[in-house]
Amino acid sequence: MSTNASEFERARKVLVGGVNSAVRAFRAVGGTPRFIARAEGAYMWDVEGKRYIDYLGSWGPMIVGQTHPHVVKAVKDAADRGLSYGAPNVMESELAERICALFPQVERVRFTSSGTEAAMSALRLARGFTGRTKIVKFEGCYHGTADSLLVKAGSGALAFGTPSSAGVPEDLARHTLVAQFNDLPSVDAFFREYPKDIACVMVEPIAGNMNLIRPAPGFHEGLRKLCTEHGALLIFDEVMTGFRVALGGAQEIIGVTPDLSAFGKVIGGGMPVGAFGGPAKVMEMMAPLGPVYQAGTLSGNPIAMAAGLATLDLIQKPGFFDTLSDRCARLVAGLNDAARRAGVPFCAQSAGGMAGMYMMATPPASFAQVQTQDVERFKRFYHLMLDDGIYLPPSPVEAFFFSSAHSDEDIDATIAAARKALAAVA
Numbered sequence: 563m564s565t566n567a568s569e570f571e572r573a574r575k576v577l578v579g580g581v582n583s584a585v586r587a588f589r590a591v592g593g594t595p596r597f598i599a600r601a602e603g604a605y606m607w608d609v610e611g612k613r614y615i616d617y618l619g620s621w622g623p624m625i626v627g628q629t630h631p632h633v634v635k636a637v638k639d640a641a642d643r644g645l646s647y648g649a650p651n652v653m654e655s656e657l658a659e660r661i662c663a664l665f666p667q668v669e670r671v672r673f674t675s676s677g678t679e680a681a682m683s684a685l686r687l688a689r690g691f692t693g694r695t696k697i698v699k700f701e702g703c704y705h706g707t708a709d710s711l712l713v714k715a716g717s718g719a720l721a722f723g724t725p726s727s728a729g730v731p732e733d734l735a736r737h738t739l740v741a742q743f744n745d746l747p748s749v750d751a752f753f754r755e756y757p758k759d760i761a762c763v764m765v766e767p768i769a770g771n772m773n774l775i776r777p778a779p780g781f782h783e784g785l786r787k788l789c790t791e792h793g794a795l796l797i798f799d800e801v802m803t804g805f806r807v808a809l810g811g812a813q814e815i816i817g818v819t820p821d822l823s824a825f826g827k828v829i830g831g832g833m834p835v836g837a838f839g840g841p842a843k844v845m846e847m848m849a850p851l852g853p854v855y856q857a858g859t860l861s862g863n864p865i866a867m868a869a870g871l872a873t874l875d876l877i878q879k880p881g882f883f884d885t886l887s888d889r890c891a892r893l894v895a896g897l898n899d900a901a902r903r904a905g906v907p908f909c910a911q912s913a914g915g916m917a918g919m920y921m922m923a924t925p926p927a928s929f930a931q932v933q934t935q936d937v938e939r940f941k942r943f944y945h946l947m948l949d950d951g952i953y954l955p956p957s958p959v960e961a962f963f964f965s966s967a968h969s970d971e972d973i974d975a976t977i978a979a980a981r982k983a984l985a986a987v988a
């Protein structure tokens with residue numbers, strides 16, 4: 563009988579680190595990754611048959627839970643009509659129409675097969691549209707694995723201590739200017755130094771890859787003003803926050819309109835999808851209309867489009883996000899109560915169906931603050947929760963994800979497990 567350990571040993575013989583995405587390797591929490599055999603609703607089962615309440619949700623896409631009948635049927639029906647055409651299909655137009663209707667400044671969309679491609683292409687478009695080379699990103703924000711963006715990045719790059727990846731030529735990395743999230747003066751300083759050289763400011767509007775960090779009041783209004791004044795494009799990377807913190811993403815909550823937006827995760831419903839979009843006058847710089855090239859064999863794949871459309875069918879139902887937010891907030895309140903009962907410096911917060919938990923007394927407001935949490939105590943907490951059947955993202959610097967499939971019993975069980983785990987690490 564296969565075990566997680568035996569499967570991990572087998573995987574490491576043919577897959578680097580035994581995984582196909584670095585952050586899955588449990589290196590930030592230690593121990594053996596769980597090899598998942600199947601998932602359903604709010605649950606995943608590993609190869610040993612152990613059930614977990616799933617707060618990973620595939621790192622965000624599974625907002626309606628796993629194997630939702632409406633999504634699975636759409637995928638099966640699409641599969642019966644062919645898996646990939648490499649030619650336009652009407653579902654691409656339908657999904658793009660749905661996105662344009664939800665994001666008024668988005669007049670044209672381009673689908674890709676990952677959030678990385680979406681962010682990378684939006685970045686290339688900003689450089690092509692402005693004719694400028696430098697970009698501003700924020701320490702701890704993660705935008706996938708394009709070279710220019712793997713400079714002081716978040717997510718696994720941060721967790722593993724390689725925020726600036728090897729293999730990115732210094733000649734390229736020097737054009738990536740790294741500012742501090744929630745610190746407008748750090749952005750203003752770059753615009754003063756390079757008033758005509760900055761193509762864009764790319765930001766996670768609500769940070770999720772240095773754990774969840776909310777924007778300070780006025781932060782995004784300040785970015786908007788600086789970009790407008792200096793002719794740079796403001797790019798909101800909503801790969802994680804789009805259709806997750808609200809139907810209209812973080813920009814619906816914040817009330818600031820970017821020039822370009824990147825999307826992913828939820829709009830694929832678990833299938834490989836990314837997208838970027840913005841005003842026609844900017845987007846039409848993209849091939850085949852303009853000189854900025856981009857392409858992808860499986861972009862707009864019919865199975866992925868079908869999964870995304872079916873997921874949007876469900877999350878666009880009236881009241882979906884109110885209910886999701888309220889229930890996620892109930893979980894968070896229970897976690898904070900558990901910390902108080904245990905007398906442990908631990909806290910949690912949520913934004914719609916996205917949440918963060920921190921081994922520190924109050925939620926962090928900056929990259930520097932999130933670095934002060936007690937990582938060793940988090941690791942012990944993590945494994946106590948995992949052993950108790952609660953699957954959290956395996957890192958102290960990742961957000962976690964709630965779904966419409968999580969029941970009251972799941973919430974209560976998670977709170978009970980947290981009370982035990984926090985008492986044990988007190």
Ligand code: KE4
Nearest residue numbers: 583621676677678704705706717799801802
């Ligand atoms: P993908 O290339 O992984 O589809 O998307 C990259 C990306 C871009 N922008 C944001 C804001 C993101 O959060 C991501 C991907 N998020 C990580 C989790 N923190 C994906 C998990 C992984 O790397 O395996």
